[in-house]
Amino acid sequence: MTTRRPIHHKLVGTLTVDTEFGTFLGDTRIRLLEAIERYGSISQAAKAVPLSYKAAWDAVDAMNNLAEEPLVERSVGGKHGGGTSLTEYGQRVIALYRAVELEYQQAIDRLAKTLGEPGAGSVRQFQTLLRRMSMRTSARNQFVGTVSGLREGEVSFEVRVRLDDAHEIVAVITRESAENLELAIGLEVHAFVKAPSVIIVTDPETRTSARNHLWGEVTRIHPGPVSSEVTITLPSGRNVTSVVTHDSIDMLALAPGVPACAVFQASAVILAVFD
Template identity: 60%
Template sequence: MPARPMTATRFLARMSLETEVGTALSDTRIRLLEEIGRKGSINQAAKAVPLSYKAAWDAIDTMNNLAPEPLVVRVTGGRQGGGTQLTEYGRRIVAMYRALEIEYQAALDRLSERLNDVGGGDIQAFQKLMHSMSMKTSARNQFAGIVTGLRDGGVDYEVRLRLDPRHEITSVITKASAENLNLQIGKEVFAMVKSSSVMLAVDKGMKLTARNQLWGEVVAVHEGPVNNEVTLQLPSGRNVTAVVTQDSCTALGIEVGTEACAFFKSSSVILAAYD
């Protein structure tokens, strides 16, 4: 029986912009931003995408943390008692993404026209390679920062990252890791911290041994059977999330609007960088 000829193939553009710590922008996240711009409500925008309310806020937190300035901000007041708003920077990002997507689709269309010249095995090998190269991280807190300090400790390296004009964080990694990342002053690096490694405090007079101390306002508390997920917003608009017990939240008086400090050890900060 003769082999069937390869039928015409068209790749459809579902573009995502990836960083070393996972997806920064995707079609789903862009649609979420577009819906926020239209509706001014995270709840309504999430339903339109669709996403769960928590997944929508998680996506916004990640985008705001990785961007040089917030894409989405909370607003208060008005007849509805407040909502969410797409910033001018966020609008520009959406417009640039959609423009790039058009060019991306045009490139895929040109590739489809040439597919008959490529063997099926080569296509499968390429697909396998793309799958193996994708990377996701379970770390809840992801930040982009610029290296502002490096100190060689012999066995390890102390690395300081500037998150915004007010905040720096410190990471301690092995010397081999520092060399592998090719760290240098001014280089952009991604920092990841698991939410379970982040602790909270509310007393400004308390002395802490943790090098990293980020003060902000509690903007969300997601309650669970035993633990709560608490999100703090820094003055720059970036967010930090901690998982703490309900008893700890009660003892500290943690609720939306509380000023609190998210602190974590420098050894809890994982770094990633572009080659």
Template identity: 60%
Template sequence: MTNTPQRFIGHLSLEGAVGVSLSEIRIRLLEQIGVCGSISQAAKAVPLSYKAAWDAIDAMNNMAAQPLVVRVTGGRQGGGTQLTDYGRSIAAMYRALELEYQVALDRLSVRLGDVGGADIHDFQSLMHRLSMKTSARNQFSGPIAGLRDGGVDYEVRLRLDAQSELISVITKASAENLALAIGKEVFAFVKSSSVLLCTDRDLRLTARNQLWGEIVEIQQGSVNDQVSLLLPSGRSVTAVITHDSCDIMGLAVGQQACALFKASSVILAVYD
């Protein structure tokens, strides 16, 4: 009896400048936004929850060289979402690469026809273990614009856009392990609980990272609120602060605010 080669079905996920994970679901979300012009309708079509859809858009916009999706005014409820030309080109490029990816997997399946099933299972398990996900709500990427050796630690400046930089302080051993160098693309992760907010531009603070933006969403909880800021570049920053603090500061959608976090709160990663 001839054994039929096991077929690998490709679920393409890209790691790089366009996002922490540019996956099938996220591409479908982009495509549906292009069709519907509404984040809620696009989320239902994928399907995703409304919050998961916005989280995915924020992550992609933060990692992309240009925004893939923008908020626009004039929708049915006074606002909507729009897929940019750059977003359309990314989706089209993904679909083209997806076709080539499946062809390559089909060829691989044929070549592995003589390999035992246990070996293939081990290979698949390894691929799953190597897939990295992070719980950090704020995820960014960009080239290293500056490195300063402090003896036991390194100060790393990450260029987000023409106006904004992130500063991270990591150990010298970590910097050497990541093989950091000027111009190298790196990822930066910041937990939302590490982000503070202020609204006074005259206030002087020691936090090295200070990013001003517009409050675009406040999700209220019984104890904590989640506040999302849209930066001028189209990227976003999310902070989790107490509900009482949100009330005391009088935070509201449309208000200008600054996201503050220490350089030691920024975790760096590279993709080789």
């Protein structure tokens, strides 16, 4: 009769930095950042993780939009059509994450010793207890900023949100929503805009009724069967994504490097505040 060897279990800590709308930093995104630093190419970094090319860019856009400073920057032109590299801030974020991860694992190891020799069931229960839950949103564009202006109307509030030194966005919400959110100047808020609500213009002389006009340049076009996702990168490194038909892309002559403006109504902006 064959004697089965006992299976030894080890508690392994997985460090994530979560927002209420999903993971901001985790092992996969950190490895993506490290691969970008190593290869200088988003396509090669995506293969190394591995991630799809689109998923890699989506992760980069999300991190750049939610961070205080961009973690990744693009360069265009050159013999090979440009590349991708980490900013100094991005390098510091990786170093901090890895240092905290090491401390976290050491704490888990010390805790495991105090548990004695737990059976498989105990380990699984503890791992379940440590698993973090997070909310998710379908909005493609997510921003973090501070309330820089409030204008009260009879039935609505106009809220200005400062994203950075050069950019503000405007949201119009109901009075009841403003009261529930307890909005005040300087309060940090999250702003969400669905990609189909964003239109793109390329002529600086174009006038629209929309309150929000964010100028930057096209950095990526991800084609789909009927329409494409077009990403516009602002000078600050933040990104805005729009869903545009193929005919519109041809009509506007959109391509990486082309100056473009993301335009959306104030009523298309959803605000959220977290305690």
